[in-house]
Amino acid sequence: MSKADLHRYLQAGRDALLWKLEGLSEYDARRPLVPTGTNLLGLVKHVASVESGYFGVTFGRPFEEPMPWIGEDAEPSADTWATPDESREQIVALYRRVWAHSDATIEALPLDAAGQVPWWSAGHRDVTLHRILIHMIAETDRHAGHADIIRELIDGAAGLHQGNDNLPAEDKAWWASHYDRVERAAKEAGDG
Numbered sequence: 022m023s024k025a026d027l028h029r030y031l032q033a034g035r036d037a038l039l040w041k042l043e044g045l046s047e048y049d050a051r052r053p054l055v056p057t058g059t060n061l062l063g064l065v066k067h068v069a070s071v072e073s074g075y076f077g078v079t080f081g082r083p084f085e086e087p088m089p090w091i092g093e094d095a096e097p098s099a100d101t102w103a104t105p106d107e108s109r110e111q112i113v114a115l116y117r118r119v120w121a122h123s124d125a126t127i128e129a130l131p132l133d134a135a136g137q138v139p140w141w142s143a144g145h146r147d148v149t150l151h152r153i154l155i156h157m158i159a160e161t162d163r164h165a166g167h168a169d170i171i172r173e174l175i176d177g178a179a180g181l182h183q184g185n186d187n188l189p190a191e192d193k194a195w196w197a198s199h200y201d202r203v204e205r206a207a208k209e210a211g212d213g
Contacts, residue, residue, distance in 0.1 A: 024132050027154040028124070034161035035120060038065060039113065040182050041168040045175065051103055054174045061171055062109055063102040064164045066090070069116040070100045071160060075153050076123035079136040084122050086115070127154070 041061050042050050050062045070091045073084035090099035103112055132151040139146065148156075173179040180186025191199075 024127065024150075024154070027132075027151070027158065028127055030158045031154060031161060032120075034158060034165050035068075035116075037165040037182055038068060038161065038168055039116070041165070041172045041178075042109065042113070043183070045172075047109065049175050050109055052175075053102075054171050058098070058102060059167055059171060060102060061168055061175075062112055063100075064168050064171075065116050066103055066107075066112050067100045068161055068164050069112070069119045072123055072157055073119045074140075075138070075157055075160075076126040079138050079148065079153060080126055080130060080134065080150070081136075082122075082126050082129075084119060086118065123157075126150075 042065065045061070051060050053060045070088055073086075073088065074091075076082070077084040088100075089095060103109070127150065130150045132149065132154075134150040136148050136150065136153060137146045138148055138153075169179060180188055189195075
């Protein structure tokens with residue numbers, strides 16, 4: 022797979038993650054819907070933070086903007102939620118600036134360019150741009166999947182992106198019947 026192909030997959034995941042914020046109130050963009058506090062805006066903040074390190078420090082090209090929520094003195098999971106004074110616009114703009122920085126690294130280096138991930142364990146730190154592209158595609162898509170579930174819990178919107186949800190084209194009655202059938206199967210299996 023070419024560098025351009027890998028970059029395209031990374032960008033598709035980025036776009037999917039941001040699409041999950043579209044049309045939501047500030048509350049819905051930030052509210053946790055699972056016990057770990059996972060929320061849509063926090064997912065974007067987290068992925069921006071992670072991506073800035075993998076395409077920055079790893080290749081000696083640090084992202085120059087401070088991110089105190091990932092510093093040594095930061096509280097656990099500070100990168101996974103937005104404080105009231107961090108606006109959605111600020112976090113999305115930060116993510117886009119991280120993209121630009123990452124894209125410059127991707128464009129400047131060959132796939133076999135060597136890097137080192139200082140926060141990985143000894144013996145696993147040496148990487149290539151190819152490996153980091155694969156890693157960030159997986160990381161971004163994993164969190165886009167979390168965002169898909171959180172968004173569905175908020176308002177029922179699901180799928181890859183607006184206009185292509187990648188789900189069967191059925192009406193609400195069909196989906197309700199499908200849900201009931203899956204629930205019955207789970208109960209039957211659980212009773213067995």
